[in-house]
Amino acid sequence: MYRNVFETEMESELVSLKTQDGARVHGTLVWRGDKRPTTGVLSMHPASHGFRHFSIEGLSEVGLAGLRLRSRFAGDDSALIMEEIMLDIAAGVKFLHEWGCKKVVLFGHSGGGPLMSFYQSQAESPTVKSTPAGDPPDLTTAALPPVDAIITSGAHLGRHRSLAERIDPSVIDENDAFAADADLDMFNPKNGPPYSQEFLSRYRDGQVARVEKITTWVGTKLEELKKKNHPVTGDVPFIVWRTEADPLYLDLSIEPNLRSRGNNRGDDAFALNYAPKAQGRFTSLRSWLSQWGSSTSNADTLRHIARVSVPLLITQGTADRSPMSRAKRIFEAAGTKDKTIYYAEGATHYYRGQRDILLKTCQHIFEWLKARGM
Amino acid sequence: MTDKELHQEIVAVRTQDGQTLDGLIVWNSQSRPRGATLSMHPDGSGLKHFELEPLARAGFMALRLKSRFAGNNATMIMEEIMLDLAGGVKFLRERGCERVALFGHSGGGPLMAFYQSQAENPTVSSTPTGDPPDLTRAMLPKADGIIITNSHLGRHVEFTQRIDPSVTDESDPYSMDPSLDMYNPANYENRNGQVVYSPAFLEKYRQAQKARCDRISDWARVQLQRVKERAHKGIHDLPFLLYRTMANPRFLDRVNFKSGMRTGTLWGDPYQLNYTAHRGREGPFVTLKSWFSHLYYGTANADTLRHIALVKAPLLVVGGTADYGGDISESVYQAATTADKKLKYVEGASHWFESGPEHLKQAMEITTDWLREKGF
Numbered sequence: 001m002y003r004n005v006f007e008t009e010m011e012s013e014l015v016s017l018k019t020q021d022g023a024r025v026h027g028t029l030v031w032r033g034d035k036r037p038t039t040g041v042l043s044m045h046p047a048s049h050g051f052r053h054f055s056i057e058g059l060s061e062v063g064l065a066g067l068r069l070r071s072r073f074a075g076d077d078s079a080l081i082m083e084e085i086m087l088d089i090a091a092g093v094k095f096l097h098e099w100g101c102k103k104v105v106l107f108g109h110s111g112g113g114p115l116m117s118f119y120q121s122q123a124e125s126p127t128v129k130s131t132p133a134g135d136p137p138d139l140t141t142a143a144l145p146p147v148d149a150i151i152t153s154g155a156h157l158g159r160h161r162s163l164a165e166r167i168d169p170s171v172i173d174e175n176d177a178f179a180a181d182a183d184l185d186m187f188n189p190k191n192g193p194p195y196s197q198e199f200l201s202r203y204r205d206g207q208v209a210r211v212e213k214i215t216t217w218v219g220t221k222l223e224e225l226k227k228k229n230h231p232v233t234g235d236v237p238f239i240v241w242r243t244e245a246d247p248l249y250l251d252l253s254i255e256p257n258l259r260s261r262g263n264n265r266g267d268d269a270f271a272l273n274y275a276p277k278a279q280g281r282f283t284s285l286r287s288w289l290s291q292w293g294s295s296t297s298n299a300d301t302l303r304h305i306a307r308v309s310v311p312l313l314i315t316q317g318t319a320d321r322s323p324m325s326r327a328k329r330i331f332e333a334a335g336t337k338d339k340t341i342y343y344a345e346g347a348t349h350y351y352r353g354q355r356d357i358l359l360k361t362c363q364h365i366f367e368w369l370k371a372r373g374m
Numbered sequence: 375m376t377d378k379e380l381h382q383e384i385v386a387v388r389t390q391d392g393q394t395l396d397g398l399i400v401w402n403s404q405s406r407p408r409g410a411t412l413s414m415h416p417d418g419s420g421l422k423h424f425e426l427e428p429l430a431r432a433g434f435m436a437l438r439l440k441s442r443f444a445g446n447n448a449t450m451i452m453e454e455i456m457l458d459l460a461g462g463v464k465f466l467r468e469r470g471c472e473r474v475a476l477f478g479h480s481g482g483g484p485l486m487a488f489y490q491s492q493a494e495n496p497t498v499s500s501t502p503t504g505d506p507p508d509l510t511r512a513m514l515p516k517a518d519g520i521i522i523t524n525s526h527l528g529r530h531v532e533f534t535q536r537i538d539p540s541v542t543d544e545s546d547p548y549s550m551d552p553s554l555d556m557y558n559p560a561n562y563e564n565r566n567g568q569v570v571y572s573p574a575f576l577e578k579y580r581q582a583q584k585a586r587c588d589r590i591s592d593w594a595r596v597q598l599q600r601v602k603e604r605a606h607k608g609i610h611d612l613p614f615l616l617y618r619t620m621a622n623p624r625f626l627d628r629v630n631f632k633s634g635m636r637t638g639t640l641w642g643d644p645y646q647l648n649y650t651a652h653r654g655r656e657g658p659f660v661t662l663k664s665w666f667s668h669l670y671y672g673t674a675n676a677d678t679l680r681h682i683a684l685v686k687a688p689l690l691v692v693g694g695t696a697d698y699g700g701d702i703s704e705s706v707y708q709a710a711t712t713a714d715k716k717l718k719y720v721e722g723a724s725h726w727f728e729s730g731p732e733h734l735k736q737a738m739e740i741t742t743d744w745l746r747e748k749g750f
Contacts, residue, residue: 001383012384014398014422026420028384049419049445051384051396075419075445078659079652177612178600230548235651237658239613271608276661277449281613284651 002030004057005355009033014051015067017091020143021136025088027069028052029099030060037065039374040101041151042092044068045112046085046159046291047279049075054351055107055153058362064369065101067092078237078282081290082118082159082299083131086139089119093145103148103374110264110322110349111162113155113330114301120150121304132289132296133222148374149311151365152301152330154320154349160211160297163280165323166263168242168273169206174214177241177274186247187270193251200247200254208294214240215293218285225285235284240292243280244273248323258319264349302333311338313368315361317347340368379404380430384421387439389461390513391454391506396421397439397462399469400430407435409750410471412462412517414438415482416455416529416668419445424726425477428738434745435471437462448613448659451667452488452529452676453501456509459489463515473750475519477741480725483525483706484678490520491681502666502673503598505610519748520685521741522678522706523692524725530674533656538621538648539582544590547617547649547658554582556623557645569626576623576630584671590616591670594662601662611664616657620648624698631698640698640725679709688714690744692737694723716744 002012011033017025028051031037041064043055049070056066069092073080089106096104108116122128123146128139156162170185182188184206191199225233248254249269250261265279266272275281280292289296305312312334316327331341344351344361351358381403387395398421401407411429413436421438429436439462443450459476466474478486492498493514500508526532538556543549552558556571556579563570571579594614601612624631625644641647641655651658656669666673682689689710693703707717718740723733 001381003383003385012382014382014384016422026422049440051398051421051440052386076653178604228548230649232646232649236547237615237651239615239659268608271610274604274609274612276611276613276664277446282448282659286651 002028004030004060006057006061006359008061010060015069015095017095019072019087019091021087023072023084023088025069025072025091027067027092028056029065029067030056031065032060032063036100037063038101039103039105039369040065040067040096040099041105041107042067042069042089042096043107043109043112044071044089044092044115045110046071046080046082046115047073047075047077047111054358055109058358059107059365061359062362062366064366065096067096077279077291079284079287081131081287082297083128083137083139083290085115086119086122086144087137087142089115090142090144093147097145105149105151105369105374106147107151107153108155109153110156111159113152114158114299116150116152117301117304117308118299119144120147120310121307123147124309125307128298131286132293132298133286135286147310149313149369149372150308151313151315153315154317154322155301155314155326155330156322157302157326157329158297158300159291160294161300163243163292164207164211164294166244166246167207167210168245169203169210171210171242174241186245186250193247194253195247195251203247211292211294214288215295218288218293222285235286237282237284240280240283242273243278244269244275249321255323255325257324258346259321262321264321301330305330306333306335308334309336311372312336312340313365314339314341315344315365316341317344317349317351319346319348321349380427385465387461387465389457391457393442393458395439395442395458395461397437398422398426399435399437400426401435402430402433405433406470407433408470408472409745410435410437410466410474411477411521412437412439412459412466412474413477413479413482414441414459414462414485415480416441416450416452416485417443417445417447424734425479425738428734429742432742434742434750435466435469437466447656447668448664449611449661450664451501452674453498453507453509453667455485456489456492456514457507457512459485460512460514463517467515473518475521475745475750476517477521478525479523480525481529483522484528484676486520486522487678487681487685488676489514490517490687491684493517494686495684498675501663502675503663505663517687519688519690519750521690521692521744523737524694524697525678525702525706527679527702527705528674528677529656529668530671531677533619533669534583534587534671535624536619536622536655537583537586538618539579539586541586541618544617554579556621556626562627565629568628570629571623571627579623587670590665591672594665598662611661613659613661616660618648619655619657620644678706682706682710685710686712688712688748689716690741691717692720692740693717694720694725694727694729694733694737696722696724696729698725
């Protein structure tokens with residue numbers, strides 16, 4: 001049983017799946033009890049660890065079966081390998097088919113967006129033979145059952161693209177949490193907000209340069225490791241300081257919408273930038289290449305959505321603290337003929353406390369699927 | 375009864391400081407349980423666990439909660455988990471359960487001992503670094519009994535025995551003092567294929583482990599000062615890297631450490647794990663404040679023996695003789711001062727009682743018999 005935010009008692013099942021490479025993933029399947037829905041929606045994020053999520057609350061309310069599956073990296077993205085998560089999604093799709101769903105739809109919220117585009121692109125025509133570090137899985141030989149549609153929700157364009165927008169270019173020394181180049185510090189009042197075009201242009205260049213610098217360092221470290229005379233030389237962990245500094249958090253004139261100041265993880269962007277546990281703070285050499293390296297990560301929403309042929313529905317809240325232009329960019333990049341954008345008026349990133357707006361979005365999703373025989 | 379009669383519900387439990395936790399509650403839908411159990415592990419991230427269905431079948435309401443640090447112990451503060459447990463006890467009482475027992479398996483053991491000790495007689499007014507919560511002012515509803523199975527004595531106790539003292543440079547995962555390397559054949563005797571350390575080596579090793587912890591703490595205190603200077607700006611803690619934390623001589627030596635468990639660890643090959651870049655039991659990622667709350671032996675509060683000695687509620691200790699902690703069950707039992715305590719062993723049972731279906735059955739029969747006997 002699962003009581004959703006609408007206070008409806010739903011049937012539920014705790015799902016525990018073994019992936020084709022032997023990993024274990026867990027999740028929650030929720031549906032209305034009267035009859036098993038024949039359309040199942042698989043909702044996933046690379047690192048979220050909750051068994052409850054707004055997506056399955058709303059999807060179950062409108063009569064769909066909602067499966068919120070946690071990836072094998074749930075709760076901890078420090079060793080996350082995007083390619084491995086493809087096998088987790090495959091297990092979820094297979095499960096929904098076996099459970100009785102004739103149609104399976106992927107729902108990618110936030111960081112789930114790149115996951116789902118990457119998955120379907122590889123399911124339709126696989127190209128990725130290894131991780132960027134040269135490790136398994138080989139997605140061209142994996143069993144990746146294709147799905148019938150993709151829905152994105154406040155999706156970003158890839159963990160690597162998202163980091164490149166947020167990483168703090170004022171870091172001078174990768175080993176020093178505090179040292180800052182005042183001219184590139186968005187929290188230095190001299191620089192704004194509002195930020196000048198000149199500052200923003202330098203800032204964005206600085207972000208790209210910092211990411212590339214780390215990627216180069218990672219490559220060098222991996223080479224050094226290979227040469228090391230030691231039985232265990234697979235990987236090395238490292239810390240990336242200050243990863244929450246997108247000027248858009250403080251300057252509401254950049255990509256204006258209904259959002260308030262702060263980011264989707266909290267109101268105080270400065271504190272979050274230094275917070276010990278932030279996205280990307282803890283990582284490893286191999287994981288960096290797979291999820292954070294701009295020039296190395298495979299899981300790129302735009303690149304993969306271009307290769308997907310199934311119907312695509314892009315949903316986007318107009319009070320999201322992430323750049324809203326992402327929705328349009330996904331739309332423009334999408335290769336499918338059947339693509340739609342739905343703007344959820346007033347919706348924040350997680351629809352927190354916005355039951356009515358959530359229901360409206362999910363009703364729209366239901367109608368959209370119904371019109372396509374799902 | 376069939377599993378069809380088992381009712382499962384995925385619940386959201388709110389804590390007094392505003393966290394929302396996932397939980398799974400299982401009971402027999404044919405009955406209306408008045409007795410309940412609450413289980414939790416400090417960083418266990420799943421919801422299904424071996425105790426839930428047997429307890430539900432026996433007529434109890436069994437709730438397992440994920441703590442706020444589920445799946446990631448890098449920022450773990452043990453004192454905050456007390457508020458998570460309080461949320462669980464309150465939730466069960468609101469569901470009509472008159473009597474609630476805490477069920478602490480493995481790392482859940484110290485949690486439950488710490489919780490009940492603070493619920494009965496709170497003494498901890500802040501974390502070791504002076505932060506909230508103040509447990510003397512928190513609402514910590516008392517449980518009516520504690521069950522501890524295959525527990526350990528505290529994360530800091532386990533950690534101090536596991537940390538590798540041969541690290542000479544905290545910034546280099548491969549730095550090495552070979553004379554303190556437990557994996558170096560020069561430091562043990564190979565007795566017909568069995569690793570045996572000398573008492574002198576073990577003595578030196580244990581001292582060196584503590585010394586490494588002390589060095590890290592000294593460094594961490596200086597870093598905390600840097601953080602405190604920036605507290606007004608919203609900076610409260612910093613992470614650091616902690617390499618090589620899987621090196622307890624117990625993993626290899628079955629002569630000096632006579633527990634039933636085979637060599638190795640519960641999680642795989644200790645040598646490989648000691649050098650892994652990926653999350654182990656502790657490290658490679660930790661924060662300054664988390665270090666003092668759950669890893670440093672000099673400051674951590676959640677100590678099984680210290681707190682079980684303060685508990686008045688009835689106590690059941692269930693140990694598997696093939697778990698690494700057969701002797702630990704005995705010491706928990708001995709440390710307890712409650713007038714109502716019981717220690718039972720399951721012969722041949724391993725850590726998760728997975729050594730045979732009869733082992734789990736026996737452990738759960740011991741538990742449910744005890745609960746009934748105590749009026750749950």
